[in-house]
Structure formats: structure tokens, C-alpha cells
Amino acid sequence: MLTLHVAEQSPEAAVLADGASVAAVGPFADLAAAHPSARVRRWPGILTPGLLNPYGPELLEGMYHPDPREADALGTEPFGGARAREIFRADPARLGASARRGIQRMLAHGTVALAGELRARAVVDAVRRAGLAVGQRPDRLPGPAALSPTPLILLPGLVAGGPARFAVFDVADRADLVRRGAGTCVATVIGGRLVYRAR
Structure with a gap:
């Protein structure tokens, strides 16, 4: 159609x-x-x-994207560091679920491609199922990992x-x-x- x-x-x-x-x-x-x-x-x-978001690993493997049902305990915003690593260590299945929620956040920011070497199978599978393209990571990253990195990287x-x-x-x-x-x-x-x- x-x-x-x-x-x-x-x-x-x-x-x-x-x-x-x-x-x-x-x-x-x-x-x-x-x-x-x-x-x-x-x-x-x-x-x-x-947009190409060059921070695939940082946003999808290094950050935890809370489920809305976890808002009381974990808030609503993604977080990284030791707190995220502890969640993934305690229950590895939560990495895939977090990645799927992270991808939804990326889609809500116009991301159609991401870059960076993804290592976790659950994350690679989530990216593939979402249909996100995998692009070339720029030599110089635009700043801290963000859903709306500055400067924005528009695709051709x-x-x-x-x-x-x-x-x-x-x-x-x-x-x-x-x-x-x-x-x-x-x-x-x-x-x-x-x-x-x-x-």
C-alpha cells in the first residue's frame, strides 16, 4: 500500500x-x-x-530504563553506573527488557539508526527486531550519551x-x-x- x-x-x-x-x-x-x-x-x-544516535552501547547496555511499574522504587528516568550494573547482575533478563524500553525512547527522539559495538545478545536482538539500522560511529562523539545528543547527526x-x-x-x-x-x-x-x- x-x-x-x-x-x-x-x-x-x-x-x-x-x-x-x-x-x-x-x-x-x-x-x-x-x-x-x-x-x-x-x-x-x-x-x-x-537521526543516528552514536551511543548504542552506552544507552542500551550501560543504562537501565525503568519499567513504568517500577517508578515508585526506581523513578522514570534511565540511569547508569553501579546501580544499573547491579540490576543487570541480579537478573540478566532485565537487560533485554530495559533495552526494548530504551529503544522506544530512542524512537521517540527520531532515531532510526544507532552506532557503537553492542555485545549483549538480548540487546542485539532487540535492535534487530525494532528495525534500527546500524551505522558508522563518528571518530569524535558529540558529547555525553543522550537520547538527543548535541550536535544531532542527521542521516543522508x-x-x-x-x-x-x-x-x-x-x-x-x-x-x-x-x-x-x-x-x-x-x-x-x-x-x-x-x-x-x-x-
Whole structure:
């Protein structure tokens, strides 16, 4: 099924997805006229190829992402250090569950690819199931590990025939995205599937 994604601030860069692939990229009016039966998804802000987070191991193997049911005891924010290591040591199965929650947090920040050498099988499996691409880790990391690292690393542009992997941010333009960060994400698409949508 064809799905045409268009963002208010970037109508000239609409994306026509055909399943897991990009069928075409171009002005919304042209794509809509050429494919009148395509389902249309309208978004605020801008549509981008999505982000690479270079901190895969740090965020998914070195931090614990609490389950909402643990909020009273552990809070709601991810944490690392000795406290996280103790949780993983006491119950190794919690690493996979934590990684899945961490991936959901990454998707909510427009992450469609990550980098860094993942060693834990449960984490590798969670990344593969989520469909996240694995990219090249930059020579210089942008700062401390974060869901919205500074500076943001945008992936190369979307092309026809390439994977339907992108994100939408509720910002005026790319400069506004850099200024406000990845927490402005409203949608993330991987393999043509909407894997995150802001409420």
C-alpha cells in the first residue's frame, strides 16, 4: 500500500512509501497528483531522514530504563553506573527488557539508526527486531550519551528505492531542530511502519 507522508514546513520533500521502500521523494502536490489512491499522512513541522544516535552501547547496555511499574522504587528516568550494573547482575533478563524500553525512547527522539559495538545478545536482538539500522560511529562523539545528543547527526537524504526510514519533527526548519533538539519528534517510520507517534 502506498502511503504519502508530508510535513507542513517541508511540503517540497514529501515521501511516498511503498511498503518498506521509498517509491518517490518530491513536492507533495506532484506526488499526490501522480498517486491519487495513496493514503496521506500529514504531519506538523519537517520530515527528515531521521537521526543516528552514536551511543548504542552506552544507552542500551550501560543504562537501565525503568519499567513504568517500577517508578515508585526506581523513578522514570534511565540511569547508569553501579546501580544499573547491579540490576543487570541480579537478573540478566532485565537487560533485554530495559533495552526494548530504551529503544522506544530512542524512537521517540527520531532515531532510526544507532552506532557503537553492542555485545549483549538480548540487546542485539532487540535492535534487530525494532528495525534500527546500524551505522558508522563518528571518530569524535558529540558529547555525553543522550537520547538527543548535541550536535544531532542527521542521516543522508531519502532516495527512491532506498529504505522508508525517516522521522518528523515539530520544528520550523533544520536550524530550529538543531536548536530545540530531538525531543520535538512527532513521528518515526522504520521499514515503512509508523513505529512512534506522539500523542
